[in-house]
Amino acid sequence: MRPALLYHRRHVASSLRRAYAARTAHPPRRQTARPQPIDPAYPVGEPSSPANPPATPPSSFAPWILGALAAGIGFYSLQIYLAASKPCLNPHIADLAAQKDVAARYDYTATSFDSEVGFSELLMGVNGLRKELARKCHGDVLEVSCGTGRNLGYYDIEGQDAKVESLGFIDLSPQMVEVCRQKWVALFGNQKAQQKLMPGLKVRFMTGSALGDMPLAPSGKKYDTIFQTMGLCSTASPAELLDNMVRHLDTSQPESRILLLEHGRSYLPWLNRVLDNSAEKHAELHGCWFNREIGQLVEQAAEQSGLEVVSERRHHLGTTWVFELKPTEDTVKKARADLPVAATRQREKEDQGGWLNKLGWK
Numbered sequence: 001m002r003p004a005l006l007y008h009r010r011h012v013a014s015s016l017r018r019a020y021a022a023r024t025a026h027p028p029r030r031q032t033a034r035p036q037p038i039d040p041a042y043p044v045g046e047p048s049s050p051a052n053p054p055a056t057p058p059s060s061f062a063p064w065i066l067g068a069l070a071a072g073i074g075f076y077s078l079q080i081y082l083a084a085s086k087p088c089l090n091p092h093i094a095d096l097a098a099q100k101d102v103a104a105r106y107d108y109t110a111t112s113f114d115s116e117v118g119f120s121e122l123l124m125g126v127n128g129l130r131k132e133l134a135r136k137c138h139g140d141v142l143e144v145s146c147g148t149g150r151n152l153g154y155y156d157i158e159g160q161d162a163k164v165e166s167l168g169f170i171d172l173s174p175q176m177v178e179v180c181r182q183k184w185v186a187l188f189g190n191q192k193a194q195q196k197l198m199p200g201l202k203v204r205f206m207t208g209s210a211l212g213d214m215p216l217a218p219s220g221k222k223y224d225t226i227f228q229t230m231g232l233c234s235t236a237s238p239a240e241l242l243d244n245m246v247r248h249l250d251t252s253q254p255e256s257r258i259l260l261l262e263h264g265r266s267y268l269p270w271l272n273r274v275l276d277n278s279a280e281k282h283a284e285l286h287g288c289w290f291n292r293e294i295g296q297l298v299e300q301a302a303e304q305s306g307l308e309v310v311s312e313r314r315h316h317l318g319t320t321w322v323f324e325l326k327p328t329e330d331t332v333k334k335a336r337a338d339l340p341v342a343a344t345r346q347r348e349k350e351d352q353g354g355w356l357n358k359l360g361w362k
Contacts, residue, residue, distance in 0.1 A: 088276040094265065094291050099279075101236040103172055105287030106147070110175035113148050116286070121150075124316055126261075130154055130229060133259045133322065138163040139224025140217035144210045144245060145231030146171045149180030152187055162198035166218045170206040181205045210241055214248055222250040229261040232297060233288040242301035251306065251327040252335035258307065260323040264294030267318040275319075294321045306331035 092098040109116065121127055134154035143151065146169035156163040171177045184203065188194060202218045210231070217223055226245045232238040242258075250256045265272050275291040283289050295312070302309055302325055310324040327335070 088273060090276075090280075093276050093279055094272075094293070096236075096238070096292070099236070099283070099289050099292075102283045102287045102289070103234050103236070105284070106171075106173040106234070107175050109287065110148065110173060110179050113176070113179075114150070124320075126320070129261055129315070129320070129322060133227065133229070133261055133324075136257065136259060136324070137225040137227055138255070138257075140166045140168075140219060140221065140250075141225045141227060142168045142170065142214070142217070142223045142248065144170060144214075144226060144228040144241075145234065146180050147173075147176050147230070149183045151227070151229060152180070152183055157198055157201055158196045159198060162201070164198070164201070166202040166204075168204045168206060168215070168217070168223075170208055170210060170214060172207070172209050174207045177205050177207050211235070211237060211244055214244075216248075222248055224250055224253065224255070225257050225259065227259045230263060230288065232260070232262050232294060233264065233290055233292060238292070238297050239301050242298065243305050246301075246305040246307060249327070250335075251331050252339055254327060254329070254332050256327060257310075258323075258325040260298065260321070260325070262294045262298075262321045262323070263290050263316075263319050264292045264321060265319070267314070271317055271319070290319070298323050298325075306334075 090098070106113070130151050131154040134151045135156055137155060141155070141164050149169065155167065157167065169177065169180050171180070184205075188197060204215075204218070206215060208214060226249055228245070232241065235241050245258055249258060265275065272291065279289055279291040298312075298321070299309065301307075306328055307325045308328050310326050311322070312324075313322040314320065315322070
């Protein structure tokens with residue numbers, strides 16, 4: 001056989017053997033590192049997230065929610081516009097003589113009152129105004145027209161240096177007073193909460209009219225602070241109510257205060273038309289007339305009873321009123337002249353001592 005042909009056959013046979021060996025041979029094992037034991041001193045970290053995570057598709061409900069919100073705002077604005085453009089059918093609806101007594105309505109709304117007004121007061125920031133005034137209360141405090149006790153959590157009554165020495169709550173509605181009492185038990189009824197209260201703090205819940213004789217403070221004296229929120233709109237005799245507060249205030253002390261948070265007429269004519277058009281229906285549902293001239297009532301009562309307005313502020317387009325009243329100098333002198341001689345001398349001694357006397361330094 002020729003050498004060239006023999007070499008060609010050997011090359012083909014060698015190629016076939018290599019191909020068969022490659023098909024039947026097992027693949028080589030991949031070399032992997034042996035896992036190391038975990039050291040407890042070095043916790044295993046979380047796997048790192050990718051630098052650019054895939055964007056989640058927007059919710060399909062978002063356009064519907066925004067649309068419903070816009071529709072609600074538009075409908076509410078339309079109702080206000082219609083009420084503002086509609087002439088008032090009763091031009092005397094803001095007169096006290098034309099407003100019937102609706103105070104009894106609170107006997108039926110006591111259990112649902114907080115849920116009816118809670119959300120709107122939260123949105124309008126009324127809770128902040130309540131807290132601001134409640135923190136100013138000092139000494140023997142009487143809250144008139146206390147309602148369901150919406151100011152309970154704001155008084156300075158915790159610790160040895162608390163400013164409030166006693167708390168009295170009075171309201172014409174026994175149902176409202178009971179809700180107020182239950183709320184106090186929920187907030188301060190347990191032993192842990194009571195330990196935080198000022199030692200000797202006296203708390204009373206009373207049912208009665210703020211137009212008549214109200215109990216004195218536990219010390220047997222008149223009150224250092226009288227506090228009322230949203231009460232002048234609920235009584236048929238707001239001027240008499242203010243005058244009765246002054247009679248129960250310790251006017252022999254210049255530091256005594258009457259604090260008021262009320263709602264009434266605005267300084268905007270169009271908004272007053274809205275209030276007048278809905279005042280009667282609102283009074284029947286909620287038991288208050290929110291279209292009264294609160295500023296005029298308070299100023300007249302203060303002038304007649306010997307008080308002066310320390311501060312007067314308005315919020316929410318003028319419909320929310322905040323007052324701080326104190327006795328005038330002449331009222332303080334007259335009240336001290338009517339006190340027994342020993343009590344008058346003690347008051348004068350305290351005034352001469354000033355802030356050093358309050359610290360216990362003679």
